[in-house]
Amino acid sequence: MPETSEQDFSQQRFLEINTALQSGMFVYVRKMFQTMPAYDIALLLESSTSKSRNLLWQLVDPDLHGEILEELSEEVRKGILKSMDPEKVAAVAEGMDIDDLAEVLRTLPDAVYQEVLGSMDTQDRARVEQALSYEEDTAGGIMNTDTITLRPDVTIDVILRYLRLKGELPEATDSFYVVSRNDKFIGSVSLADLVTARPEQTIAEITDYNTVPVHVNSTDTEVATLFERYDWFSAPVLDEEGHLLGRITIDDVIDIIREDAEHSMLSMAGLDDEADTFAPVIKSTRQRSIWLGVNMITALLAVAVSSMFEGILSQMAILAVLNTLVPSMGGVAGGQTLTLVIRGMALGHIGDSNARSIFTKELAIGFLNGLIWAILVAGIVAIWKQDLLLGGIIAFAMLMNLTAAGVAGVTVPLLLKRMKIDPALAGSVILTTVTDVVGIFAFLGTATLLLS
Amino acid sequence: MPETSEQDFSQQRFLEINTALQSGMFVYVRKMFQTMPAYDIALLLESSTSKSRNLLWQLVDPDLHGEILEELSEEVRKGILKSMDPEKVAAVAEGMDIDDLAEVLRTLPDAVYQEVLGSMDTQDRARVEQALSYEEDTAGGIMNTDTITLRPDVTIDVILRYLRLKGELPEATDSFYVVSRNDKFIGSVSLADLVTARPEQTIAEITDYNTVPVHVNSTDTEVATLFERYDWFSAPVLDEEGHLLGRITIDDVIDIIREDAEHSMLSMAGLDDEADTFAPVIKSTRQRSIWLGVNMITALLAVAVSSMFEGILSQMAILAVLNTLVPSMGGVAGGQTLTLVIRGMALGHIGDSNARSIFTKELAIGFLNGLIWAILVAGIVAIWKQDLLLGGIIAFAMLMNLTAAGVAGVTVPLLLKRMKIDPALAGSVILTTVTDVVGIFAFLGTATLLLS
Incomplete structure (x- = not known):
């Protein structure tokens, strides 16, 4: 490295x-x-x-x-x-x-x-x-207002003389905006086009009329997506009526791109509001304890499910020993699907148009991986404990839970998004609850039916 | 949204x-x-x-x-x-x-x-x-070679005439590079400086001699960091001897910034190589099963630790029911610290200079949160099961495990980085193993000592 x-x-x-x-x-x-x-x-x-x-x-x-x-x-x-x-x-x-x-x-x-x-x-x-x-x-919150505007009927020669008189351009100027008499946006002229044009040409002749403007009320994430998609270096910002208000340059957008990309990772660990690595201990403790509290409730839910099976657990301590295995594998498998779906949604790769394909795909992967690890874990347990039935029970639970993990990994974030809840923040808690509850139910429930 | x-x-x-x-x-x-x-x-x-x-x-x-x-x-x-x-x-x-x-x-x-x-x-x-x-x-792999170079002794007027003759500039040109007779890099001239200079000035007069070049063998991540830090729009690329080889523009860097930011999140879920959301099922299943296999080994390790306590588990089923609670909380607390440290290392906020401060901080947070949740969980268990001693045991295990989670959350990624292993990929598996093993040992071990 x-x-x-x-x-x-x-x-x-x-x-x-x-x-x-x-x-x-x-x-x-x-x-x-x-x-x-x-x-x-x-x-x-x-x-x-x-x-x-x-x-x-x-x-x-x-x-x-x-x-x-x-x-x-x-x-x-x-x-x-x-x-x-x-x-x-x-x-x-x-x-x-x-x-x-x-x-x-x-x-x-x-x-x-x-x-x-x-x-x-x-x-x-x-x-x-x-x-x-x-x-x-x-867009309004991140734009700069130090824009140089040009009129379409002026010649390049005049503009060049004006710029020389000015002596300096606003930082990060790569193009000028062409506006009408009442400040309505018409198009843009890049510095590159300005220096390669003949002095007698008019601005109108070298204006790029296809410049896509940004609306002042667009979100910064939307603006960042546009910059990334179309390789922009800067973009004009307009109001409802098409008046030029300012410009956004790529250096302001880069921070948004990084923050948006980081946001999912931090949210998945419940660290959404803790951007300062070296915040005071008390502040960090308080922020994190909220997330731990949420997790405590879901963990107690898993405990409550287990406690329904105290009867069989007291008969067979080996069930208690193995009880963590199936939820753990389900949590990991579901976490993979969830991460992929959250990233896919952020990049615009996953939406209503292909929700069904991703669902089918992840269901198939969950089932196949369930099958693989069911057979393996059944083998291990059957050999270790010389108990084929126990192996079969844990295999069944594994298959159930990894399939459920695939299903939940796709549906939970999609549903959360539809409910306008951040999937990165709430997704992993809900998912873990699903895989814990399904895993324990499938394992201890089947064991109760077959072994007691 | x-x-x-x-x-x-x-x-x-x-x-x-x-x-x-x-x-x-x-x-x-x-x-x-x-x-x-x-x-x-x-x-x-x-x-x-x-x-x-x-x-x-x-x-x-x-x-x-x-x-x-x-x-x-x-x-x-x-x-x-x-x-x-x-x-x-x-x-x-x-x-x-x-x-x-x-x-x-x-x-x-x-x-x-x-x-x-x-x-x-x-x-x-x-x-x-x-x-x-x-x-x-x-840098060599992402640079473009369509650079326009200027000699220092030429006048602006000559350059402008040359550019008009050329008629078009390479895409995303915001500055030209000034080189000596033997192609050694001297500095840069921005388009903005060119249009604001007087025609009779020479290139040497408006050259920015402080332009920081990028070395052709720098990694793309290093290049991206420089662009982000210093708000560059483009940068010259030089070889060992200082010859100009090409230029890197910000549109090529943005993808790297996003990929680097995403990398940690995908790696933490073991999805490092799976960038294609809609890859064929068999391919995805194979890629993910590797990660599930790694997790299986650590989960079996936790099972092995639990199985050391089969004696006490068979005496008291309530221990089996509560056995998941402490590892679960440790896993979440440790995951928070790990995520924060991995992000801090990627941003350059955490390194050898402050490893001790972050260690002390996370140790303190782990201990404090351990204390909070120890008291709470002890209260819940003591009231639910009318068993003060059991409450005390789980409280002690909780305190131990959340403290261990804080310590491991800092030391594991720092050690991995020193060993040149990607902390985002290996960190979460190792951390979960630590919190599982410590959690089970502390809970069932103390229970064995005090209750059997």
Whole structure:
């Protein structure tokens, strides 16, 4: 894994800085920070305990505060902003991009937020309030408003002279948007087309009229999907009437793509809201105990099912010993199907059009794998305990449970989605309950019928 | 979830196409395909069973074959290429970008691959062979070679005239690279800087000498991390001596970011190699049975531990009933820690510099949550069974196991990484074994000591 070399290097530097911090060598840390790009300092803060984080933050050059805040995850940023004076937050705010600033302001406590807004000049405040009027997880919430617009009837030569006069373009500009007199979006002109066109041509002649705009109320996930599908570098954002409001660039979309991809994995472990690896112990304990509590209820349900069979369990201790085997295998098999279906739904590969095919497929896989492991486990138990009937019972339970796992692995997430419940969050609990209950019932129930 | 509207629309269209396909309305399907962008057709193929896939493929306009192949996942692409004549593959190959073509060629069986290569002209073959000489998962494997290079002493005016003569820039060009007479990389000039500079300035005056290049042998994950950290849109690729070899653009990097983020989730369910949701049943069954086999061994280990306590189990059936509770809670708690640590390692937040802090943190959380659930479960059992001692025993086991889960959740992935084993793949099996064994030992062992 050669990608670790870069990480190892960061890690080593982080170790040095932390050692320096603990020995009170603040001047040294300050100096180290001067050689590090904002992202690396953000990474160090993410990698530090919440205690050292505030200490480190005070050693960062205030000029970098804005840039670093943009890079931090929401949880970590919140913690740092809480520790800052409102005036300092307002000072940082001045240098930030509107979309990033709005994101930062959203995480402030209300009193601080009002104070920061109050200390800004009127024009900035108006722009920020405009940005904040859009929902956080929509195209409006992630767009930038520093767009360069062109009129269709102007010549390239004029535009080039205008750009030279301007001297600098907004960050990450790869194209300009062409709008009508009343600001309605017409199309786009890429920088590449601009430099290859003849000076006497008009903008209208080189405009791409097929540019697909994004609607201001689209969700950020929807926007990310479009960028990923059509390999966009940027996209114009329009309101209901087709007026140009701003643009979204791919660097803002990448974070959404990663977060969406991570979301399923974190949710499946019940970690949905715990983005900060180094959150304080009490906070993490509280967040995780909720999930453990949910699991406790399902585990007690399995216990309740087992307790229905106390009679046969007290007669044959071997049943108690083997009782974990079938639910465990069912949980793993169902977990595989569930993971695949959740990912497939997120990528848009699974939906109503093919729910039946995936159901048939996973049912078949569950049955076949059930058969394989039924025969194997029956063999093991029959040889170990010299008991063919017991082997047969556990084989039957295994086949039942792995088939049920396949069925539940497909139907549970599809049903949850239809009920507008996040399948990644609720799916694994429900699935485990199914495989536990079916597994115990099939094993101990059959044993009661045949052995007692 | 408004993002489903877009997906619903796709799904509805897919349903229509599949119905048409099954009724043999091939002309209708062909017509539908003419209105769909390549990505949407690729999505439909990914969402179809392997049987309909080959049928659908034959109805696609051959001119779109190349573009669609680029968008498909490796598994699905392999299946389609297998069904095509080598000459047809060669025809498709002509229109593709070098980096995408190399990716496609890598998935071909050797005989077909040689035939495709043989049917290309000498120049194309040389370029492809050059691209194939780099490892697939490296910067060399994902770079494009259609880079525009500039000399430092030329004026902007000359460059602009040259570009107008050229008439078109390579796809996704946002900057040019400045090289010396012997092709050594000097720096970059963005399109934005080019259009804002005065015509009489030289390239040297507007060159960004701080452009960070990527080494041709860097892994694709390392490249993706750099793009994500520093918000790059493109990056130059250099060899050992600093010669410019090509460029990587962000659209090629996005797929890597998503795949890397997905990899952990799929691996944790043992689905590492199963990227195709609609792979044939037999293939999927075989792939998943390996993982089930591994789990079977660990489940049998838990059974073996339980069987050491058959004596006490046969005396008290209630122990058999409660025996699943402690391992289940340990498995969930440990899974949370494991997921968090695996994600933290992937993001570069966890490494040697802070292994101790995360260990201390998770140990504390494990202990605290152990305490909470120990008290609760003790209360439930004591009231339900009117047995204070039994409540105490299960409480002790719960505390032990949740603490062990926290410890194992941190140490197992860190150790695996040091041993160069993928923690996402092996971590959850090892962790479950730990929480099963510790849970059963602590519960039944203590019960044996105190109750028999």
